[in-house]
Amino acid sequence: xxxRRTVLAGLVSLPLLSTRGMAVPVARIERIDSALDRIVDPSxxxxxxxxGFRWAxxxxxxxxxxCLIFTDPPANxxxxxxxxxxxxxxxxxAGYQGKVPPGVREAGLNGLAIDAKGTLVAADSGTRAIxxxxxxxxxxxxxxxxxxxxxxxxxxxxCIAPSGTIYFTDPPYGLTDGDTSPLRELDHNGxxxxxxxxxxxxxxxxxxxxxxxxxxxxxxxxxxALSDEERPEVVAxxxxxxxxxxxxxxxxDMRPQHVEGRPGLPDGIKVAPDGHVFATGxxxxxxxxxxxxxxxxxATGKAIANCCIxxxxxxxxxxxxxxxxxxALKPAG
Numbered sequence: 001x002x003x004r005r006t007v008l009a010g011l012v013s014l015p016l017l018s019t020r021g022m023a024v025p026v027a028r029i030e031r032i033d034s035a036l037d038r039i040v041d042p043s044x045x046x047x048x049x050x051x052g053f054r055w056a057x058x059x060x061x062x063x064x065x066x067c068l069i070f071t072d073p074p075a076n077x078x079x080x081x082x083x084x085x086x087x088x089x090x091x092x093x094a095g096y097q098g099k100v101p102p103g104v105r106e107a108g109l110n111g112l113a114i115d116a117k118g119t120l121v122a123a124d125s126g127t128r129a130i131x132x133x134x135x136x137x138x139x140x141x142x143x144x145x146x147x148x149x150x151x152x153x154x155x156x157x158x159c160i161a162p163s164g165t166i167y168f169t170d171p172p173y174g175l176t177d178g179d180t181s182p183l184r185e186l187d188h189n190g191x192x193x194x195x196x197x198x199x200x201x202x203x204x205x206x207x208x209x210x211x212x213x214x215x216x217x218x219x220x221x222x223x224x225a226l227s228d229e230e231r232p233e234v235v236a237x238x239x240x241x242x243x244x245x246x247x248x249x250x251x252x253d254m255r256p257q258h259v260e261g262r263p264g265l266p267d268g269i270k271v272a273p274d275g276h277v278f279a280t281g282x283x284x285x286x287x288x289x290x291x292x293x294x295x296x297x298x299a300t301g302k303a304i305a306n307c308c309i310x311x312x313x314x315x316x317x318x319x320x321x322x323x324x325x326x327x328a329l330k331p332a333g
Contacts, residue, residue, distance in 0.1 A: 009310065018302075023172075027046045027299060027300050028230075028297055028299050029041075029044060029046070029297070029298050029299070029327070030284075030296055030298075032294055032297070033293065033294070033295040033296065034057075035293075036295040036296035037330075038330060039272075039330060040296070040316070040327060040330060041328070041330065042296065044328050045298055045327075046298070046318075046325055046326070046327050047327070048323050048324070048325045049081060049317075049324045049326060050087035050323065051323045051324070052323075053075065053079075053133070053322045054074040054075045054322070055072060055074050056070055056071070056072060056320065056324055057072065057111070057268075057305045057306055058071040058109065058110050058111045058112040058122075058268075058305075058306055059069065059112070059306055059307065059313050059324070060113055060114055060161060060308055060309040060318065061114075061309065061317070062120075062122070062135065062309040063114070063118075064118050065082075065135070066082065066318055066324070067080055067081060068081040068082070068308070068324075069090060069112060070317075071109045073106035073107070073108035073109065073110050073126075074106050074107075075108060076093045076094055076107040076108035076138070077090075077091065077092045077094055077108060078092070078316070087324060091109070091133070091138065091176065093108070093126075094108045095107050095108040095109045095122075095124045095126030096108075096126030096127050097127070097140075097240075102329070103177065103181055103183045104126055104175065105173070105181065106125045106126065106174040107125070107174075108126055109125065110122070110123045110154075110155070110157060110308070111123040111212070112158075113159060113166075114160075115132070115160055115164065116162075116164065119132055119134060119135065119318055120132070120135055121133075121158065121166065122156060123157055123158050123168055124176075125154040125155060125174035126138030126154055127142070128145060128151050128152045128154055129142045129144060129145035129152065129240075130142070130143045130144045130145070130166060130168055131186060139251075142321065143166070143198070144194050145201050146200075147186065147190070147192065147200050147202060150185035151186070152170045152186065153170050153171060153174070153175060153186060153189060154170065154171065154174025154175055156169045156171050156173060156210075156211055157211060157306075159213050159214050159215050161215055161219055161243055163243065164195075165192075165193060165196065165243050167191070167213050167215070168191075168192050168194065169189075169210040169211055169212070169213050169226070170189060170190045170191075170192060170210070171189045171209050171211060171222070172184065172189060188202075188206075189210055190202050190205045191201075191204040191213070201244075203237070203244070203245055207224070208226075208228050208230075209228040209232070209291050210225075210226065210227075211222070211225045211226065211227040211266065211268075212225035212266065213225070213269065214269040214270055214271050214277070216271055216275060217273055217275055219239065220238065221238060222236065222239055222245065223237075223269050223271070223279070224236075224267035224269075225279060225281070226265055227267055228265070229258070230331075232253075232254045232281065232304075233250055233251075233266060234250075234254070234281075235248055236248070236249050236250075239245060251277075251288075251292045252266075252277075252292050254281040254286065254325060257282035257283045257286075257297075258282040260282070262284075263282065263302055263303040264284070264305075265281065265282060266279065266281045267305050267306060268304075268319075270307050270308050270309055270316075272313070273307060273313070274290075274332060275289075276288060276289055277289075278293070278307050278309075278316060280304045280305060282296045284298050284304050285298040285299075285307055285316070297323060298316070298318070298327055300318065302320050302321035302323075303320065304320040304321075305320070305321075313329055313331070314328065314329060314330055315328055
């Protein structure tokens with residue numbers, strides 16, 4: 001496909017799924033602190049790579065294949081995007097395998113990660129489980145689907161520690177009636193820890209809407225986004241040597257942007273190798289220092305569900321509403 005681009009207000013449109021590009025006039029990179037200049041150039045264009053999805057989510061870079069996999073949970077499809085090839089269906093159905101039962105709102109996969117063996121690990125909202133999927137054979141293995149004998153609500157996001165331990169969240173977004181769904185078996189929306197031997201531990205069941213989750217480079221801080229209109233913030237847990245929380249603190253308060261009416265809520269989080277944090281929230285991706293100071297906001301004009309960094313650290317990929325986009329990052333150092 002020819003690489004036809006149109007530029008409008010700092011946004012570059014690459015029509016890969018449709019013949020017509022899409023431009024968002026309010027797309028911009030808002031510079032709040034000069035430290036942002038070491039991460040991304042505020043004048044960088046935001047490129048649209050593909051569009052036409054119901055709700056793009058969960059992007060993860062696959063180093064061995066030099067491609068991106070992302071999901072569309074309502075459509076139950078996982079997509080594969082590669083430079084020069086565009087976005088193509090990779091798994092369909094991606095999550096629930098069969099006729100979707102009544103009461104399930106999002107049957108597909110949501111958050112994705114790649115483990116040390118190069119296998120895809122996913123929060124499967126439709127199956128209500130954490131699953132492992134072989135990228136070559138597409139074979140699926142359920143790693144966990146219950147806590148104390150009760151089915152999860154709808155696993156939403158996850159991250160993997162070097163030890164192989166998986167941290168994941170379980171809000172009720174995948175259920176049509178949310179907290180009041182008759183399919184619900186647990187009375188909380190949890191943050192969990194899944195060890196390599198299959199042990200599931202509830203780390204925190206007090207949050208109303210736990211969502212995106214990520215680890216600091218040293219593995220001693222766990223970040224959690226709260227997609228809560230009454231508490232739109234990112235919290236941080238200090239972890240001990242065993243990867244268990246020993247304290248909780250506010251990392252980033254997104255109330256000011258929420259009050260302004262900017263689109264979106266705290267959602268996906270990714271952490272760069274040097275420790276700075278990309279946290280999606282009201283207005284776009286909040287680029288933060290490792291201490292939680294807001295350096296800038298990357299905005300597409302629409303809610304951004306999640307993001308990820310490619311293997312070389314050259315781009316930040318954004319799943320924003322119906323589209324996949326990216327912005328160039330500056331080389332580390």
